[in-house]
Amino acid sequence: MDRMRPTRTRHTRRDFMVMGGSATxxxxxxxxxxxxxxxxxxxxxxxxxxxxxxxxxxxxQLAFWNGFTGGDGPFMQQLxxxxxxxxxxxxxxxxxxxxxxxxxxxxxxxxxxxxxDVAIMHINQLATxxxxxxxxxxxxxxxNLKLTESDxxxxxxxxxxxxxxxxxxxxxxxxxxxxxxxxVMEQGGLDPESxxxxxxxxxxxxxxxxxxxxxxxWVSPFLFTGGLQWESLVWQFGxxxxxxxxxxxxxxEQGGVDALTWMVDLVKGGYxxxxxxxxxxxxxxxxxxxxxxWNGIWMINAFKEIPDLEWGVTQLPQIGTERAAWASSHNFxxxxxxxxxxxxxxxxxxxVNWVIDHSAEWxxxxxxxxxxxxxxxxxxxxxxxxxxxAEQLPYVHxxxxxxxxxxxxxxIERGVQEGVLLKSDPQQALDDAASQADEILAENAEKYxx
Amino acid sequence: MATTEGATGSVARTIRKAAKGSSKSVGASHAGALTPxxxxxxxxxxxxxxxxxxxxxxLWISLHNWDYLLPGKPFTGLDNYTDLFSGTGTAxxxxxxxxxxxxxxxxxxxxxxxxxxxxxIVLNQKIPGQKVFRAIYFAPYVLGVAVVGILWRxxxxxxVGLINYYLGRIGFSGDLPWTNGxxxxxxxxVGATVWWTLGFNTIIYLAGLQGIPRDxxxxxxxxGANNWQAFRNVTLPQLRPVILFVTTxxxxxxxxxxxxxxxxxxxxxxxxxxxxxxxITDEGLGRFxxxxxxxxxxILAAALAIIGALNFRFxxxxxxx
Numbered sequence: 161m162d163r164m165r166p167t168r169t170r171h172t173r174r175d176f177m178v179m180g181g182s183a184t185x186x187x188x189x190x191x192x193x194x195x196x197x198x199x200x201x202x203x204x205x206x207x208x209x210x211x212x213x214x215x216x217x218x219x220x221q222l223a224f225w226n227g228f229t230g231g232d233g234p235f236m237q238q239l240x241x242x243x244x245x246x247x248x249x250x251x252x253x254x255x256x257x258x259x260x261x262x263x264x265x266x267x268x269x270x271x272x273x274x275x276x277d278v279a280i281m282h283i284n285q286l287a288t289x290x291x292x293x294x295x296x297x298x299x300x301x302x303x304n305l306k307l308t309e310s311d312x313x314x315x316x317x318x319x320x321x322x323x324x325x326x327x328x329x330x331x332x333x334x335x336x337x338x339x340x341x342x343x344v345m346e347q348g349g350l351d352p353e354s355x356x357x358x359x360x361x362x363x364x365x366x367x368x369x370x371x372x373x374x375x376x377x378w379v380s381p382f383l384f385t386g387g388l389q390w391e392s393l394v395w396q397f398g399x400x401x402x403x404x405x406x407x408x409x410x411x412x413e414q415g416g417v418d419a420l421t422w423m424v425d426l427v428k429g430g431y432x433x434x435x436x437x438x439x440x441x442x443x444x445x446x447x448x449x450x451x452x453x454w455n456g457i458w459m460i461n462a463f464k465e466i467p468d469l470e471w472g473v474t475q476l477p478q479i480g481t482e483r484a485a486w487a488s489s490h491n492f493x494x495x496x497x498x499x500x501x502x503x504x505x506x507x508x509x510x511x512v513n514w515v516i517d518h519s520a521e522w523x524x525x526x527x528x529x530x531x532x533x534x535x536x537x538x539x540x541x542x543x544x545x546x547x548x549x550a551e552q553l554p555y556v557h558x559x560x561x562x563x564x565x566x567x568x569x570x571x572i573e574r575g576v577q578e579g580v581l582l583k584s585d586p587q588q589a590l591d592d593a594a595s596q597a598d599e600i601l602a603e604n605a606e607k608y609x610x
Numbered sequence: 611m612a613t614t615e616g617a618t619g620s621v622a623r624t625i626r627k628a629a630k631g632s633s634k635s636v637g638a639s640h641a642g643a644l645t646p647x648x649x650x651x652x653x654x655x656x657x658x659x660x661x662x663x664x665x666x667x668x669l670w671i672s673l674h675n676w677d678y679l680l681p682g683k684p685f686t687g688l689d690n691y692t693d694l695f696s697g698t699g700t701a702x703x704x705x706x707x708x709x710x711x712x713x714x715x716x717x718x719x720x721x722x723x724x725x726x727x728x729x730x731i732v733l734n735q736k737i738p739g740q741k742v743f744r745a746i747y748f749a750p751y752v753l754g755v756a757v758v759g760i761l762w763r764x765x766x767x768x769x770v771g772l773i774n775y776y777l778g779r780i781g782f783s784g785d786l787p788w789t790n791g792x793x794x795x796x797x798x799x800v801g802a803t804v805w806w807t808l809g810f811n812t813i814i815y816l817a818g819l820q821g822i823p824r825d826x827x828x829x830x831x832x833x834g835a836n837n838w839q840a841f842r843n844v845t846l847p848q849l850r851p852v853i854l855f856v857t858t859x860x861x862x863x864x865x866x867x868x869x870x871x872x873x874x875x876x877x878x879x880x881x882x883x884x885x886x887x888x889x890i891t892d893e894g895l896g897r898f899x900x901x902x903x904x905x906x907x908x909i910l911a912a913a914l915a916i917i918g919a920l921n922f923r924f925x926x927x928x929x930x931x
Contacts, residue, residue, distance in 0.1 A: 271678070291680075292680060382878070433769055435787035435791050436790075564897060583880055
């Protein structure tokens with residue numbers, strides 16, 4: 161009987177980030193290979209070769225894994241193609257799979273020596289994979305390539321460190337942005353060229369829309385996009401998700417409660433339908449039913465492909481006391497394969513360096529380049545939407561670099577859901593979630609310290 | 611009888627006969643005594659590799675704080691179990707998921723046992739287009755859970771789904787939370803599952819119905835039985851092994867529910883439809899807490915074993931299969 165067998169699929173729009181690991185594949189508890197403790201590279205002495213400046217060894221083939229299953233895939237594929245054409249002795253083969261599968265599979269594949277040589281991981285996954293010895297420290301790469309904090313956005317650069325060592329070379333930043341549907345705004349008597357930027361303007365706008373019978377700001381009860389909206393608001397209201405050392409959830413304090421209350425009030429006030437389905441806020445935006453959408457920068461190309469959709473995107477409005485936005489970042493990592501050929505590690509570094517230098521092309525897929533020089537280039541500034549969202553970089557937030565921090569995402573989703581679905585009041589919903597999150601953080605602290 | 615049990619029974623008899631035959635001809639030799647075991651060996655080897663070994667391994671892992679990539683896998687005794695029974699925050703989430711699985715099983719098994727029986731009886735009549743109807747009822751079953759899940763997610767979506775749209779068109783409220791409110795999410799999940807898997811049980815029942823000797827019905831007619839009496843006194847008793855099989859298999863399949871919740875409701879609202887397998891998967895392959903995940907799966911397996919045993923005891927009483 162296999163009719164109930166787990167299957168893996170996830171909406172492509174959500175591809176870019178792993179959710180607290182909802183990967184499937186049934187429980188394969190037995191037969192996992194031993195860890196890569198035996199690999200001399202673990203000690204951090206990856207510093208053979210040029211550290212990524214050039215490669216002069218024998219011909220090698222590199223396996224490059226990532227989760228770019230959506231519209232971003234072809235852009236990366238093109239970069240790989242261009243790289244291969246330029247290099248004599250390095251041949252990169254790109255393998256794409258759903259992010260969920262990717263994060264479940266890579267550790268196993270790497271520990272058995274069959275996995276990727278180089279891969280892309282999200283910034284909130286670096287600490288976990290570093291602690292589990294799936295990926296190698298890259299300090300020498302940064303050093304030899306003369307990449308320093310001043311070359312990058314500092315928040316994203318610092319996010320790639322764990323335990324004093326660097327594990328990720330940041331490729332991009334993808335923040336949450338504020339999309340507005342111009343046609344719907346016109347229907348509500350609003351100026352389609354001046355989207356709301358403050359709480360007062362926001363509430364006035366949704367009130368006008370409501371007067372015309374339009375529910376103008378749909379609130380999603382799911383992590384995508386309700387959870388991301390809530391996290392942005394928590395920071396805007398002066399709160400935070402975790403204590404500085406990442407040992408305690410503090411999102412049930414005033415900032416968190418204010419944020420969730422604001423969202424719940426949109427539902428209660430009739431500015432959003434109740435019980436919005438997964439992705440329905442985005443579908444309604446595309447269909448001209450929803451005026452304001454808090455969604456990721458990765459939606460830019462998808463919206464551009466819809467012929468009759470008149471829309472704009474800008475920074476998130478400032479609802480709370482300060483500016484803030486949720487974001488994540490794709491980072492290059494080099495894996496800790498058992499008995500890895502040092503030539504491959506060297507070649508991987510050359511590849512990473514090359515793609516970072518060419519990240520303006522990558523930005524076209526709906527991303528903000530992490531490197532300052534690329535972000536300030538004319539090529540990037542021609543991308544109007546991406547540049548608009550790049551303005552948010554000084555105040556984007558990432559989770560603290562604590563192993564297993566992504567585990568809390570399902571708890572956060574549940575807390576926001578309880579509130580937005582009006583099942584419990586915001587304080588209660590967040591108190592419950594915070595106590596569960598504390599338990600998870602404590603379990604993880606014990607696990608990764610042992 | 612075309613059920614699996616029937617087949618297994620006849621194989622067993624064949625093996626017994628073969629064993630007897632060989633021992634007669636060769637005498638009570640050593641080889642003769644081994645023969646039945648040799649016949650069983652292929653299955654037993656697979657059973658040992660794919661069922662027994664993982665089970666033992668899971669029991670062992672469940673006594674540790676186990677991540678296959680971390681060097682330390684500290685032995686923690688029964689901690690993984692006692693944590694689950696202590697009733698604190700995250701343990702509560704596990705029991706919420708067990709309860710979700712139990713509820714899904716409770717709501718889905720009766721329609722999945724009864725409806726296909728009715729469909730099978732109708733399809734067993736000599737009606738025009740009989741074969742076409744059989745194909746139509748069986749068709750959804752060939753779809754994978756991914757297809758079914760995505761299809762129903764779009765149908766059931768509370769805000770932009772077809773079902774609410776048409777409900778609205780014919781005068782209902784049209785904003786029922788089919789994927790993120792109770793009890794609607796259960797109705798949606800059970801409805802999708804019944805639509806999807808009804809065909810399988812129907813085919814099993816049809817095979818069972820066709821295995822009932824016609825002379826039993828003729829004898830009943832001679833005794834003056836009407837349709838209901840023939841159903842009550844001939845069909846049902848004759849089908850009992852099939853019903854037992856269908857019920858058992860349906861309970862196990864329902865208790866393993868994963869894909870529908872994962873794709874259609876994603877556990878909403880607030881984890882109320884997140885099933886045990888979803889939770890265990892997240893614990894083991896998302897959080898890489900294999901020890902605790904193994905403990906959870908053993909608790910789930912034990913619960914299913916108890917239910918399976920009760921099922922056989924009540925439905926299978928007084929029969930010899």
